[in-house]
Amino acid sequence: MIKRLGHLFRLYFFQAWFSYRSLFAWSTPFSYATSKFGFPFFAMLFFVFMGKFVGFLDPMFIVIGNILMMPTTNGLYGISMTIGNERQFGAMSYLLGSPAPRAPLFLGRAFFHILDGFVTVLVALPIAMLIFHIDFAEVNLFMLACCLVLLSITTTGLGFIMGTVSLLSRDGWMFTNTLGQLLYILIGVNIPIERLPGFLQPLSGYLPMTRGILATRLALGGAGWSEVASLLAGEILVAAVYMVFGYTLFRLVERASLSTGSLDSI
Amino acid sequence: MIGNFLRLGIRQMNVQLRMRVLSLWSLALFFTQPAIFSAIGMLLARAVGNTRPDLVYTVLGAGIMGMWSGLAFTSTYDIRADRREGTLELIVGSPTPLRRVVGFRSLLNILAGSTSMLAAVAAALFIFDYSFSGINIPGVVISFSLLLLALWCMGIFLANILAWSRLSGTFVDLLEMPIALLCGFMYPISVLPAWMQQISAVFPIRWGLETLQDALKGSLIDSALVNKWLIALGVSFVYYLLARWFDRKVHDHIRITGELHSI
Numbered sequence: 141m142i143k144r145l146g147h148l149f150r151l152y153f154f155q156a157w158f159s160y161r162s163l164f165a166w167s168t169p170f171s172y173a174t175s176k177f178g179f180p181f182f183a184m185l186f187f188v189f190m191g192k193f194v195g196f197l198d199p200m201f202i203v204i205g206n207i208l209m210m211p212t213t214n215g216l217y218g219i220s221m222t223i224g225n226e227r228q229f230g231a232m233s234y235l236l237g238s239p240a241p242r243a244p245l246f247l248g249r250a251f252f253h254i255l256d257g258f259v260t261v262l263v264a265l266p267i268a269m270l271i272f273h274i275d276f277a278e279v280n281l282f283m284l285a286c287c288l289v290l291l292s293i294t295t296t297g298l299g300f301i302m303g304t305v306s307l308l309s310r311d312g313w314m315f316t317n318t319l320g321q322l323l324y325i326l327i328g329v330n331i332p333i334e335r336l337p338g339f340l341q342p343l344s345g346y347l348p349m350t351r352g353i354l355a356t357r358l359a360l361g362g363a364g365w366s367e368v369a370s371l372l373a374g375e376i377l378v379a380a381v382y383m384v385f386g387y388t389l390f391r392l393v394e395r396a397s398l399s400t401g402s403l404d405s406i
Numbered sequence: 407m408i409g410n411f412l413r414l415g416i417r418q419m420n421v422q423l424r425m426r427v428l429s430l431w432s433l434a435l436f437f438t439q440p441a442i443f444s445a446i447g448m449l450l451a452r453a454v455g456n457t458r459p460d461l462v463y464t465v466l467g468a469g470i471m472g473m474w475s476g477l478a479f480t481s482t483y484d485i486r487a488d489r490r491e492g493t494l495e496l497i498v499g500s501p502t503p504l505r506r507v508v509g510f511r512s513l514l515n516i517l518a519g520s521t522s523m524l525a526a527v528a529a530a531l532f533i534f535d536y537s538f539s540g541i542n543i544p545g546v547v548i549s550f551s552l553l554l555l556a557l558w559c560m561g562i563f564l565a566n567i568l569a570w571s572r573l574s575g576t577f578v579d580l581l582e583m584p585i586a587l588l589c590g591f592m593y594p595i596s597v598l599p600a601w602m603q604q605i606s607a608v609f610p611i612r613w614g615l616e617t618l619q620d621a622l623k624g625s626l627i628d629s630a631l632v633n634k635w636l637i638a639l640g641v642s643f644v645y646y647l648l649a650r651w652f653d654r655k656v657h658d659h660i661r662i663t664g665e666l667h668s669i
Contacts, residue, residue, distance in 0.1 A: 174580045178580045178583070179580075179582070179583055182580075182583035182584050182586075182587050183583050185587050186583060186586060186587045186592075187446060187450075189587065189593050189597050189598060190446065190447050190450060190592055190593055191450050192593070192597050193460075193463065193592075193593035193594065193597045194447065194450045194451035194454060194456060194460070194464075195451075195454045195456070196450045196451075196453060196454050197454070311429075311430040311431060313431065314430045314431045314434045317434065317439075318434055318438050318439075318442075321438075321439060321442045321443075322442060324442065324446060325442065325445055325446055325449060330446055330449075330450065331446070331449045331450060331453055332453065335449070335452070335453040336449065337449075337452075
């Protein structure tokens with residue numbers, strides 16, 4: 141039993157490390173940093189000025205929202221690419237042909253992206269404090285850390301789903317990218333959820349990160365456990381549903397590919 | 407001579423058009439992404455009580471966004487795709503200069519990107535029920551032409567930069583949002599701090615776009631507008647010359663090192 145668990149852990153972490161390394165190994169520190177911070181930073185400024193033009197008087201809402209969305213670079217785009225690239229680079233048939241259990245293979249693709257996403261926000265928040273003079277005097281640091289870890293984890297559910305979509309379609313990246321941009325609207329990054337049109341508000345509730353971002357905003361304002369507990373519980377529940385759905389979808393696609401032999405060639 | 411030139415142009419653009427139309431990614435760049443950015447502008451405006459989005463910046467600005475995003479990715483990824491698929495050697499080895507091929511491709515990319523602007527105009531007319539009665543039509547035509555020229559000059563400039571190094575793609579990825587940010591695609595340039603406005607002056611798109619926005623708001627063709635047109639033309643020409651210089655450098659590099667696939 142212990143030997144079996146050890147094998148699973150080993151498989152999980154090796155897969156996690158190799159898949160993460162294969163995504164960024166070719167990169168230089170500069171291109172790594174720009175891919176992580178470039179688009180999110182300039183998009184954030186773009187939305188701040190857009191808000192300023194239309195008279196939205198709370199630029200800090202946009203700044204903080206965009207920083208809290210940064211883990212999606214890893215959790216959504218990174219994991220989706222990691223899974224999708226297996227097919228693009230021809231490694232998928234080897235993975236599918238191996239006897240290794242699928243859960244650590246599949247879920248292992250998230251581990252270093254979760255760490256990376258968390259570190260990204262940890263780096264970005266103090267930079268934002270300096271640039272935008274954000275006052276975090278009342279911040280509940282412990283709750284903030286909990287929320288950020290949770291946000292880094294919960295984005296991965298969407299990544300697993302979109303990664304599997306990338307296995308099914310050569311245009312998977314387009315779908316991932318479109319979804320990533322829709323998140324700018326739907327999860328309370330740039331626009332408060334309560335100010336969204338009525339038909340969009342329920343949709344927000346079904347998406348990961350919505351409650352996590354709200355909880356983090358509260359923690360930044362000094363909120364304690366009692367105020368954010370229900371939000372965090374909801375966030376965990378939504379994320380778990382997405383992860384289970386992503387994994388199930390992968391298994392279904394895998395099973396279909398075994399009968400048609402088409403996964404690597406579509 | 408002219409017949410050959412036109413035939414080359416038509417064939418290049420024909421192939422390029424097929425690639426663009428068959429790529430969902432291009433369609434997302436031209437339509438989906440601008441629509442989402444426009445929606446963010448509208449929802450931000452709605453959040454502060456403005457029920458109607460701004461025609462020039464929020465609706466038509468999305469069209470400009472689509473044109474630029476389409477150009478930034480499609481034009482610059484063309485050479486990268488050639489290198490990956492092994493067709494770059496064939497193009498460089500053929501008697502037709504690479505810059506001519508790149509020039510035609512960029513032209514088609516911009517024209518294809520203009521569908522984004524058409525979609526924005528259609529949205530303004532049929533969804534938001536705007537009227538274009540107050541616009542300065544000759545001003546809009548001239549400004550839009552200059553904007554297309556500015557985009558084309560930047561397109562060929564970026565395409566040549568990308569041929570220089572595999573990692574230069576990072577710079578191009580990094581240019582998409584900063585150019586949109588600095589050139590005021592979806593807000594007036596006056597919203598930006600002065601130092602950002604000064605930086606944006608080096609991009610021809612900023613000048614072309616500013617004149618287009620002025621003309622759409624009904625500004626008369628006065629000396630201020632003409633001056634901006636001249637600046638747009640001048641800065642575009644500088645980019646064209648830089649692109650030519652880069653093009654020679656790339657060819658020299660290929661000939662001296664014998665490397666093409668590996669640059």
